[in-house]
Amino acid sequence: MRHAISVYVDNQAGVLSRVVGLFSGRGFNIESLSVAPTLDPAKSMMVITTTGNEQVLEQIKKQLNKLINVIKVVDCADRDYVEREMILVKIKAEKETRAEVLRIADIFRAKVIDVSPKSYTLSLTGDKSKLEGFVEILTPLGIIDLVRTGTVVMEREMQGRRKLT
């Protein structure tokens, strides 16, 4: 099962390496990773998405907690949360497909951020499945280049609401 784990850490040199080294040293795989300072510039938030069975994840969380520079570890699978990632796609857009690309961008609410006579560069934010759907639709039109950020997550303010519905 895929888990997004948010890790609140000291914003210091080497902390990322400690966290990442913990994964690689135990053969755990990191699917995506994002790191940036928080409101408190002395702290950073890392969001790591990873997969593994319950025992592996339990071990990952405990090991993360054991690192001296890790302040808090939250497994979003235990919470209601929103997640977003961003994608930039450079796509072929010549005469016959130029309008089609824009239509698809419009449907997904993607933005055109760069234009050339033969291509568009689109940006889109959303959760993992939305981005994957976007890429799937665009693929036949000819993707020239693609970059994706790691996932960022935030807990929902009203926990448990989804469970009621």
Add this chain to the structure above:
Amino acid sequence: MKKITGAQAFIEALRCEGVTHAFGYPGGAVLDIFDAIMDARDIQFILSRHEQGAVHAADGYARASGRVGVCLVTSGPGATNTVTGIATAYMDSIPIVVFTGQVPTHLIGNDAFQEADIVGITRPCTKHNYLVKDVCDLGRVIKEAFYIARTGRPGPVLVDLPKNVMNSTVNFKYPDSVSLDSYCPTYKGHQGQIRRIMGVILKSRRPVIYAGGGVTLADASKELAEFARRLKLPVTTTLMGMGAFPSDDPLSLGMLGMHGTYAANMTVTNSDCLIAVGARFDDRVTGKVDEFAPKARIIHIDIDPTSISKNVKVDLPVVGDCRMVLRGMLAELAGKDAELAEMVSQTEPWRREIGDWKKQQPLKYCKSENIKPQYVIEMIDEIAPDDTIITTEVGQNQMWTAQFYKFNEPRHFLTSGGLGTMGYGFPAAIGAQAAFPGRTVIDIAGDGSIQMNIQELATVVQYNLPVKVMILNNGYLGMVRQWQSLFYKKRYSHTSMAVAPDFVKLAEAYGAKGLRVTRPEDVKDAIREALRIPGPVFVDFVVDPEEDVYPMVPAGAPINNMLLV
């Protein structure tokens, strides 16, 4: 407040931590510190002959005394030479602080002379590590380093000290306390959980305690013994737990696992309630994990949450300090005399069954005209004083010592359990002897292992540390040869140590004493003689070359599947 140099501040910080001994080796990047050390008469500095030896000595000092061991080396190769020693301490949770020199901060990353990214290199084998970039951080970092090393699950901490930080000046004040908002180990076990596990233990009919090094680290041996004796629980210990429960107690089963006793392995396999205390279910203990204590409810007391359910699924965990949790468990017995009496009487048949296993298959070996290594260890046990500290190297010498030397006190047996570092025992004995100059310290070695840190002979001679090294010389890397004999059709690939120095002459060349023993009837006299000589002694026991360690559980087999003598 007067300004002092970083190097002087460093010495001041060691004083504030109560450091009385340090082990190390000088070099270019730490010249300032070594200059300051010359004036620090209250800190005894012991110069090793290799940085690995210095770390093992600091580790041996820590294991024997319970205090934090301190090691100081230079940058680059000095620092990289400490890695094996640090990894050894990490695997066995030993509190040491290793200070390494570093090139000046403006040269870091420039591939400068004797530069190594030791913080990067040791990240996976330290509990934590630091690079001090500003002399103003020095006091805080050293304070945190000692605090982290000794608290919670102890472990090695490395502090990297660039040369320019050490020779710049600072208004130095050592902090009174640490503030680490991200680090606060759990000492007190959860009360409800303690009550629950006591309920399970009191209802068990085939209970056993499986005690590890955590008991020694938490100084919980007294509590463990009291607990075991009140509930009449049999106790088996890991290699790291040897001495945490007295071997001469009738409840003691000795060591369990790959070279454990028949009784210990049978008891664990047939138990209905396994109480793991400060142990971590190492593969050398469990054998085939799925068949380890298959009928037992597993209770696990450990200060490190990551140890719980790591290898074996635990039914009832308690995170906390072994001593505090055991005290909590003893307190739970108040007012439960009837239940306790009932449990003790109901478990009587279980103890009889265990007694039969002990009788059926005690530890034994066959006598011959050659010296048997097990016999040497039995005789050392018989002759050496009760407060002797034993260290070992790694391999057969280590397993026979664990089997045949009867440890009755914690911190009497220093051995590299987790990492299995050959060359550990001799320098560790130096550390132990430095901590306890008046006690007998014996390294039980093999002819292979002793050569891995043989250079420390100069150290014991220089400081007149009367360490006794008992070499069980079988002319082989014995444990590897044993595996080749059992599992590789006796193809002894590169395990012969036939080309070796004359250990007697070698000891003499360094200025120590050397003795050689070739006949069983001379073993006792040689041991007595070695203990009588006031300085360091090497005793070369020429033993049976192809003696094996038994019982033995083949790797990956369940632990009740033992090869016996």
